[in-house]
Amino acid sequence: MGYRDVAKVGLGGPVGSGKTAMVKCLVPRLVEKGYEVGVIANDIMTQEDADVFRESFADLLPEDLVEGVETGACPHTGIREDPSMNLAAIDEFTERHPELDVVLVESGGDNLAATFNPELADYFLFVISVAEGEDIPRKRGPGVTQADLLVVNKTDLAPHVDADLDVIEADASEVRGEDPFVFTNCKNGDGVDETLDHIEREVLFA
Amino acid sequence: MTTNADAFLAALRLSDSFLPVGGYTASYGLEQYVNEDRIEDGDALQELIAAYLRRVVGPCETVALANAHEASATDDLEALLAVDERLHAVTMPREFRESSTKAGAKLCELLEQTDSRRTAGDPTGNSGGKVAGDGGAGCGEPVDLESTFADAIAADETPGHYPVVFGVVAQARGVSRLEACLAHAHAFVTGLLGAAQRLGRFGHTAIQTVLADLRPTIRTVCERHVDDEPRAMASFAPLAEIMGMRHERAERRLFMS
Ligand SMILES: Nc1nc2c(ncn2[C@@H]2O[C@H](COP(=O)(O)OP(=O)(O)O)[C@@H](O)[C@H]2O)c(=O)[nH]1
Numbered sequence: 001m002g003y004r005d006v007a008k009v010g011l012g013g014p015v016g017s018g019k020t021a022m023v024k025c026l027v028p029r030l031v032e033k034g035y036e037v038g039v040i041a042n043d044i045m046t047q048e049d050a051d052v053f054r055e056s057f058a059d060l061l062p063e064d065l066v067e068g069v070e071t072g073a074c075p076h077t078g079i080r081e082d083p084s085m086n087l088a089a090i091d092e093f094t095e096r097h098p099e100l101d102v103v104l105v106e107s108g109g110d111n112l113a114a115t116f117n118p119e120l121a122d123y124f125l126f127v128i129s130v131a132e133g134e135d136i137p138r139k140r141g142p143g144v145t146q147a148d149l150l151v152v153n154k155t156d157l158a159p160h161v162d163a164d165l166d167v168i169e170a171d172a173s174e175v176r177g178e179d180p181f182v183f184t185n186c187k188n189g190d191g192v193d194e195t196l197d198h199i200e201r202e203v204l205f206a
Numbered sequence: 207m208t209t210n211a212d213a214f215l216a217a218l219r220l221s222d223s224f225l226p227v228g229g230y231t232a233s234y235g236l237e238q239y240v241n242e243d244r245i246e247d248g249d250a251l252q253e254l255i256a257a258y259l260r261r262v263v264g265p266c267e268t269v270a271l272a273n274a275h276e277a278s279a280t281d282d283l284e285a286l287l288a289v290d291e292r293l294h295a296v297t298m299p300r301e302f303r304e305s306s307t308k309a310g311a312k313l314c315e316l317l318e319q320t321d322s323r324r325t326a327g328d329p330t331g332n333s334g335g336k337v338a339g340d341g342g343a344g345c346g347e348p349v350d351l352e353s354t355f356a357d358a359i360a361a362d363e364t365p366g367h368y369p370v371v372f373g374v375v376a377q378a379r380g381v382s383r384l385e386a387c388l389a390h391a392h393a394f395v396t397g398l399l400g401a402a403q404r405l406g407r408f409g410h411t412a413i414q415t416v417l418a419d420l421r422p423t424i425r426t427v428c429e430r431h432v433d434d435e436p437r438a439m440a441s442f443a444p445l446a447e448i449m450g451m452r453h454e455r456a457e458r459r460l461f462m463s
Pocket residue numbers: 013014015016017018019020021022109153154155156157184185186187188
């Protein structure tokens with residue numbers, strides 16, 4: 001058993017876009033559907049983030065399926081050029097839990113160019129938020145264009161930050177072509193089931 | 207001592223921070239020194255790295271590497287495992303041990319996948335294959351020490367410390383023992399300097415100055431320890447070890463060690 005034997009879903013995107021919030025939305029739903037889930041936090045103060053996950057998933061996941069991976073102040077390196085320490089953590093998960101179905105890997109918040117190494121993530125969500133500016137999809141960063149699924153989060157904030165969801169939708173359709181994107185609100189769960197459908201269809205049923 | 211072009215390129219590859227074995231996640235306690243405001247300028251950084259070279263990299267890792275290289279050259283698995291075990295015993299802070307064994311395992315795994323064709327007749331590859339008894343990759347096929355050691359690491363039969371793996375794979379690619387030690391020490395220094403630059407506020411010129419100034423130390427330390435016996439292996443860096451151990455309990459951490 002090793003990292004190749006388990007489905008790996010990466011969550012990338014800028015700091016504060018809602019990656020952690022999305023993981024917190026996805027894990028209970030995955031568990032409810034009967035999947036055994038592991039979670040890795042690459043965020044900047046990783047042990048702190050891992051502790052937050054351990055606490056919020058206390059009734060859902062064994063503690064040893066939540067791990068923080070320190071990336072030496074190089075978050076993009078950890079998920080792209082050299083994912084070896086993430087893969088080592090996943091190897092430990094699969095050794096302890098051979099039945100593991102899926103690992104969610106949250107990257108450290110990064111820039112719009114950060115993409116996941118395909119050996120680390122079979123499926124890669126890029127999470128942006130409407131509060132970071134409605135022009136983000138239009139800028140065509142590699143994260144936005146190459147992700148398997150683009151997640152546009154915090155739709156509830158759109159009216160407060162003068163972001164027009166129609167503009168974002170039109171831009172996202174244009175830059176993504178055939179590739180999917182979803183609108184989400186991690187505060188009330190809007191769009192999370194749709195996100196999960198994509199993940200299930202593309203990686204868990206595959 | 208120099209070396210053919212293939213060995214030179216192998217040494218460059220092994221000492222390049224591009225090698226994906228997680229080197230960028232290790233600070234060997236440097237993060238703790240910076241957090242405790244013990245490193246304020248380039249001189250202090252240089253002094254600290256020189257101390258690491260003299261007290262840890264030289265007497266510990268270089269000795270392990272050199273003896274692993276020797277064991278690989280003589281195809282002596284028993285000696286190799288003894289070196290690995292000894293290095294494990296003398297590496298005090300848990301995080302140092304973990305960084306080192308994770309990187310060692312990843313280097314083995316990586317080369318197994320990328321360089322496996324090496325054994326199929328590439329002259330720059332394996333220097334001394336042996337014949338597998340049973341088990342192995344099929345009866346009668348040559349199995350080199352590198353694969354045997356990789357299997358032992360994967361099966362948790364030996365810790366698989368990075369300098370030990372480094373010694374084996376460098377030897378198998380024709381890198382001489384001293385050059386392997388130099389390549390490893392150089393990579394250690396550039397790794398630590400990169401960590402320092404990301405942790406503190408050092409200019410690129412200041413960092414390169416430290417690197418240039420450390421060159422004689424790298425060389426002296428490697429030359430001094432390249433012929434040491436395995437039992438000489440010991441580290442004499444109580445403060446670094448204390449920093450490494452305090453790092454384990456630090457609240458703010460960017461690095462694995
Ligand atoms: N209003 C609103 N806030 C959100 C939403 N998703 C996340 N947040 C908040 O945004 C902040 C950053 O979210 P977090 O998930 O930590 O971002 P990360 O850095 O990408 O992991 C937190 O305060 C979250 O509660 C959302 O859909 N709507």
